[in-house]
Amino acid sequence: MSADLKRAAAARAVDLVQDGMRLGIGTGSTAAQFVELLGARVRSGLSVVGVPTSEATHRAAAAAGIPLTTLDETPELDLTVDGADEIDGSLRLIKGGGGALLREKIVAAASRRMVVIADGSKQVATLGRFPLPIEVVPFGLGATRRAIAAALTRTGCAGELTLRTGRDFAPFRTDGAHLILDAHLGRIPDPDALAAALAAVPGVVEHGLFLGLCTGAILAAEEAGAIRLLTLGAV
Numbered sequence: 001m002s003a004d005l006k007r008a009a010a011a012r013a014v015d016l017v018q019d020g021m022r023l024g025i026g027t028g029s030t031a032a033q034f035v036e037l038l039g040a041r042v043r044s045g046l047s048v049v050g051v052p053t054s055e056a057t058h059r060a061a062a063a064a065g066i067p068l069t070t071l072d073e074t075p076e077l078d079l080t081v082d083g084a085d086e087i088d089g090s091l092r093l094i095k096g097g098g099g100a101l102l103r104e105k106i107v108a109a110a111s112r113r114m115v116v117i118a119d120g121s122k123q124v125a126t127l128g129r130f131p132l133p134i135e136v137v138p139f140g141l142g143a144t145r146r147a148i149a150a151a152l153t154r155t156g157c158a159g160e161l162t163l164r165t166g167r168d169f170a171p172f173r174t175d176g177a178h179l180i181l182d183a184h185l186g187r188i189p190d191p192d193a194l195a196a197a198l199a200a201v202p203g204v205v206e207h208g209l210f211l212g213l214c215t216g217a218i219l220a221a222e223e224a225g226a227i228r229l230l231t232l233g234a235v
Helices: 002-014 029-043 055-063 101-109 141-154 191-199
Strands: 022-025 049-052 077-082 111-119 132-136 160-163 179-184 204-207 216-223 226-233
Touching: 002 029, 002 111, 002 216, 002 226, 022 029, 029 055, 029 077, 029 111, 049 055, 077 101, 101 111, 101 132, 101 204, 132 141, 141 160, 141 179, 141 191, 191 204
Parallel strands: 022 049, 022 077, 077 111, 111 216
Antiparallel strands: 132 179, 132 204, 160 179, 216 226
């Protein structure tokens, strides 16, 4: 049913797209549904241009026939549609499970609106159940890791930091050739304080806390055998 929920949320988001829009196109399994449905509308005559948030999304969007651009060519976007690993009632997010958090955050910040699409299980009362991705440069990894651990402690967080690996057990590399440390925290009592502390650590490129960027969300849940769409914020 999860795939049906993701597709239902994506279909509602496609309805938000208007002719002539400049779109940020997210990364992940739910965003992939959006790409597929958006491509069908483009092939039916919808005129849009998109900025993909990862190389994987670039390939999928190009294959779907969606015209693409870059933030250098189109630095201001009307709408970004992306998934999330967690979302709370204040529209704060954890993102980066797919490893595209840096580009996702750059694109979201360049957009007038960011709408998250997800299944209802991604809504939480307190962020932190999903491991927080922290993107770091390879140089000085040990020192950076120690500094991140200290920042976690100062902001009331506790948990293990693990280096993300790929299918071959080699360190996972982002599209920018960086590494990712996943912080298994359980809960984040003060996301704003943690975001500020992580941003101050030399070697940290970006973190997966998306604060003040999401303007609305479309969540799909199963209820009595049917799919119900819940909206948060302004969509």
